[in-house]
Amino acid sequence: GILVITEGVFGMSGKVGSLDEIVKMKEDFNFRILCDDAHGFGTMGPTGAGVPELLNCMDGIDLYFSTFAKSMASIGGFVAADKDIVMYLKYNMRSQIYAKALPMPFVVGGMKRLELIKKHPEFREKLWENVHALQQGLRERGFDIGETTSPVTPVFLHGDYELTHVVGLVQDLRENMGVFCSIVTYPVVPKGQIMLRIIPTASHTLEDVEYTMNCFKIVQDKLTAGVYRQIAEKFIEEQTKQLDFA
Numbered sequence: 686g687i688l689v690i691t692e693g694v695f696g697m698s699g700k701v702g703s704l705d706e707i708v709k710m711k712e713d714f715n716f717r718i719l720c721d722d723a724h725g726f727g728t729m730g731p732t733g734a735g736v737p738e739l740l741n742c743m744d745g746i747d748l749y750f751s752t753f754a755k756s757m758a759s760i761g762g763f764v765a766a767d768k769d770i771v772m773y774l775k776y777n778m779r780s781q782i783y784a785k786a787l788p789m790p791f792v793v794g795g796m797k798r799l800e801l802i803k804k805h806p807e808f809r810e811k812l813w814e815n816v817h818a819l820q821q822g823l824r825e826r827g828f829d830i831g832e833t834t835s836p837v838t839p840v841f842l843h844g845d846y847e848l849t850h851v852v853g854l855v856q857d858l859r860e861n862m863g864v865f866c867s868i869v870t871y872p873v874v875p876k877g878q879i880m881l882r883i884i885p886t887a888s889h890t891l892e893d894v895e896y897t898m899n900c901f902k903i904v905q906d907k908l909t910a911g912v913y914r915q916i917a918e919k920f921i922e923e924q925t926k927q928l929d930f931a
Contacts, residue, residue, distance in 0.1 A: 686717060693722030693736030694729065697873060697880070699833025701729070701736055708745030717747040724837055727756025733802045733809055753791075757798040761787045812836060812887040815894050819885050822898040828905070839869070840881040840901070846908065849921070851879050853913035854904045862900045 691702050707718060722735040730738030735751065737743040748766045753759040764774060775781055787795075801808065816836045823830050829841040842851060851868055858864040869880040885894060907913060 687715065688717050688719055690719045690721070693720050693725035694835045694837060696724050696837060697839060697869060697882070698831055699724075699835045699837030699839055700831075701725070701739070701834045704736055704746070705740040705742040708742040711745060718745065719748040719750060720746050721750045723750075723752045723755055724835060726751035727802050728809065728812060728836055732806070753795050753798075756802065757795060759791055759795055759798065761791060761795065808887045812885070815885040815887070815889050815891065818891055818894045819883075819898065822894065823901065826898060826902050828901065836884050838883045838885070840866075840883065842879045842881065842908070844909070846879060847914075847917070848879065849917035850908065850913040851881075853916045854908050855881070857904055857907070857913070858900060862903075864897050864900050 689707065691704065691707060693704060694701055702720075704718075704720060710716075711718070720735075720737060722729075722737070725736040725739070727733045727735075729736050732738065733756070734743070735749070737746045737749065743749075748764055748770060750762065750764050752762040754762070764771065766774075786792075813836075816838070820830055820833065820838055823838070823840065829843065831839050831841060833839060848868070848870055855866060855868055858866060864883075866881045866883040869882055871878070874880050883897070885897075
């Protein structure tokens, strides 16, 4: 048979996949769908059940996969499917057969986190309040965040910048401003493109969001002015001298 594998939320762009349209295609083509909803589970849909719930196509998903490492801030993951499929995976999947079970504290913690997701929609509402404030504010400040429709917030850097320049920017954010974000480069994104990725949480305040946006504006101005380029060139020059001396 044919297995179509897709994501609920595409982890780099933040865009929600067209799951409902893919499910409709099952009427004309004989295939199964595996949905990796790592970024959608706990954050998307009326109850946090993910993108299939958001798009009202859960019944059309044959295998639903997600992780405990995103919205549940833990380790591990799960596959939800018909019992026969789950039993097949249980006794045929190498990562299952040769792996140990999750330690009990993580299992209990995961169950408690699942309970919080189900019983406290206000956490998700707060998350989305922060998401909308961050993404709208970044756009208003002239940042290109693509077409994200999820908490995943990419920030695309346009210009003749090398990775060493952006490393300095990220270090400045983290070490001097207390703002953490990750750098995404080729092959995850196309060659010549550099992307920063930030994801707000429900525990952030709107003041945190405002501060973060202001910090991004500061480092963007420094990047444009060539500050990080000069730092990178100086560092490379010093390292080269040390190698020559050695």
